[in-house]
Amino acid sequence: PLQVPALGLHVRGPAMLASQKDFNNAVSQVKLLKEDPGNEVKLKLYALYKQATEGPCNVPKPGMLDFINKTKWDAWNALGSLSKEAARQNYVDLVSRLSASSESPSPEAPAADRKQPESDSLVVTSEDGITTIRLNRPAKKNALTTQMYHDIIAALQAASKDESAITVLTGSGDYYCSGNDLTNFTHLPAGGLEEMARSAAALLRDFVNCFIDFPKPLVAVVNGPAVGISVTILGLFDVVYATDRASFHTPFSHLGQSPEGCSSYTFPKIMGSSKAAEMLLFGKKLTAQEACAQGLVTEVFPDGTFQKEVWARLKAYSKLPPNAMRISKQIIRNREKEKLHAVNAEESSVLRERWQSDECMNAIASFLSRKAKL
Numbered sequence: 001p002l003q004v005p006a007l008g009l010h011v012r013g014p015a016m017l018a019s020q021k022d023f024n025n026a027v028s029q030v031k032l033l034k035e036d037p038g039n040e041v042k043l044k045l046y047a048l049y050k051q052a053t054e055g056p057c058n059v060p061k062p063g064m065l066d067f068i069n070k071t072k073w074d075a076w077n078a079l080g081s082l083s084k085e086a087a088r089q090n091y092v093d094l095v096s097r098l099s100a101s102s103e104s105p106s107p108e109a110p111a112a113d114r115k116q117p118e119s120d121s122l123v124v125t126s127e128d129g130i131t132t133i134r135l136n137r138p139a140k141k142n143a144l145t146t147q148m149y150h151d152i153i154a155a156l157q158a159a160s161k162d163e164s165a166i167t168v169l170t171g172s173g174d175y176y177c178s179g180n181d182l183t184n185f186t187h188l189p190a191g192g193l194e195e196m197a198r199s200a201a202a203l204l205r206d207f208v209n210c211f212i213d214f215p216k217p218l219v220a221v222v223n224g225p226a227v228g229i230s231v232t233i234l235g236l237f238d239v240v241y242a243t244d245r246a247s248f249h250t251p252f253s254h255l256g257q258s259p260e261g262c263s264s265y266t267f268p269k270i271m272g273s274s275k276a277a278e279m280l281l282f283g284k285k286l287t288a289q290e291a292c293a294q295g296l297v298t299e300v301f302p303d304g305t306f307q308k309e310v311w312a313r314l315k316a317y318s319k320l321p322p323n324a325m326r327i328s329k330q331i332i333r334n335r336e337k338e339k340l341h342a343v344n345a346e347e348s349s350v351l352r353e354r355w356q357s358d359e360c361m362n363a364i365a366s367f368l369s370r371k372a373k374l
Ligand SMILES: CCCCCCCCCCC/C=C/C(=O)SCCNC(=O)CCNC(=O)[C@H](O)C(C)(C)COP(=O)(O)OP(=O)(O)OC[C@H]1O[C@@H](n2cnc3c(N)ncnc32)[C@H](O)[C@@H]1OP(=O)(O)O
Pocket: 139, 140, 141, 143, 144, 146, 149, 178, 179, 180, 181, 182, 183, 184, 185, 196, 197, 199, 200, 201, 203, 204, 227, 228, 229, 230, 251, 252, 255, 257, 260, 367, 372, 373, 374
């Protein structure tokens, strides 16, 4: 089947297309879903519904500050000339997957407690004693959606209990991760900006807590440039391997924001206060070699041999006695845990205020209107 890239959906041949009755049933089924499928999926459903009922997007683009309607318009418009029939089929397929996953757990779950991620944007695999959590939104440089934060939390919780010795976080495509998806802040809930900031701070805190508490060796395989929160949490990993194509960028001041991921504590500790300040206050972007010289990265590999060398090394490490590695990590981490939790709480609470500031809103609007890029 062909792919509609923006939404990762499939176009089928005419013989397999769903009828109008199937479509109407799917529309009714959506209202009966037991779990909220998350904003990204709801956006896909919206776009497919519009395409299936009205055809290609035919209304004017909303203004850049009309975040919600612009995001909906973008999703519909991204379907291009997809036929009404194919959109109808994709809608029916999506609803049937959502209904199945909300009704029964997958019989093929690879580990007892593993719940597969809600969307294709995160891929979790276990092999050779290594659980790999792969960010999989290459078209968006692996920017983290709200759903992905939830899925990463679930994946880490499952990995902490599975049979693997080592857990790896990496990315698909040319980027490791472009940080928080800035459109996360455009879906204003009923309680407005204040409620959005409250729930974002709670999610951030839970997310970072999972990294602080993760009990096994945690390795970042940084396959390309890294931005924002994907950089700051590196201070909570045990080992960081990077391709020489990677860069490390924390543009918080540019975005009217402040550091998170415990970086206000881990970065000065790792690289000294003035190097940390240059990154966290002034947004200085480091090359892979610079990040390695400053202790944020363990080792840099030539891009051409990066995957081969890193995975060979990780496979060898994964054969070491797992309990010994776990216990050694605990001794190192236990000394810091209380402090890290306190730092995380403070950073999340400061960001809650920042997200309600004009500085932050203007920076996000600028990015979304394509005026600003890092
Ligand atoms: C209510 C609940 C909310 C919950 C939210 C939880 C909150 C936790 C938040 C924790 C705080 C985190 C802070 C950060 O991470 S700050 C860093 C944020 N990231 C950025 O500012 C990066 C923005 N992106 C860019 O500047 C460029 O895209 C980049 C330099 C990364 C790449 O440039 P390039 O020219 O190579 O590629 P494109 O710009 O064309 O990008 C391709 C497409 O990807 C989209 N994209 C990229 N990054 C992001 C992003 N961070 N958010 C959203 N979209 C992103 C880009 O728009 C392109 O899309 P289109 O092809 O559709 O145009």
